[in-house]
Amino acid sequence: MRLGTLALCAAASLALSACGTYRPGPANVPAMGVRTFFSIEHVCSLGVSPPINLDGAPGSAARYRVRFTNTSVLYAPATEYEVAADGPAIAQGALNGYRGPCPGETANFMFRIEVLALDANGRSVAYGFANVPASNPSRIVRGPAVDRPQMPPPPGQRAN
Numbered sequence: 001m002r003l004g005t006l007a008l009c010a011a012a013s014l015a016l017s018a019c020g021t022y023r024p025g026p027a028n029v030p031a032m033g034v035r036t037f038f039s040i041e042h043v044c045s046l047g048v049s050p051p052i053n054l055d056g057a058p059g060s061a062a063r064y065r066v067r068f069t070n071t072s073v074l075y076a077p078a079t080e081y082e083v084a085a086d087g088p089a090i091a092q093g094a095l096n097g098y099r100g101p102c103p104g105e106t107a108n109f110m111f112r113i114e115v116l117a118l119d120a121n122g123r124s125v126a127y128g129f130a131n132v133p134a135s136n137p138s139r140i141v142r143g144p145a146v147d148r149p150q151m152p153p154p155p156g157q158r159a160n
Helices: 002-019 137-142
Strands: 033-036 052-055 063-070 079-084 108-118 124-135
Touching: 033 108, 052 108, 052 124
Parallel strands: 033 124
Antiparallel strands: 033 052, 063 079, 063 108, 108 124
16 A cells, blocks of 8 residues: 555656646747736726736737736636737736726735737737735735835845
């Protein structure tokens, strides 16, 4: 019995180690960094999409396709938006039809936010993602101002 358990654990370990090399998104597309946050105005259907900074976004990007997926629940359909590229950022409020997440009073959600940069012909030219926490607005307001969500610093810089 122990040998069978050991073999099962070894197989599981091997399978999990292979997960470390997996990068979501289209194959053979350069990576870009994605930085964003959910603050009071970005949650509970207030209609203001969060700002998204893109580190290493290609100049050839004509559009950005943005996907929000709640990874905290067993099944939650992703929501997608598309917006014209205007430099290496997507401005706050730029995603038309955005409906923010609305965790319950004691819940915290984790969202995977994926951005795919597309050229004028619709070809993928870069991809990146970030995992971002979302809290209920009353929890955000009750917390100390220094603990409120804010834009993460660019790679290589420390938060103040």
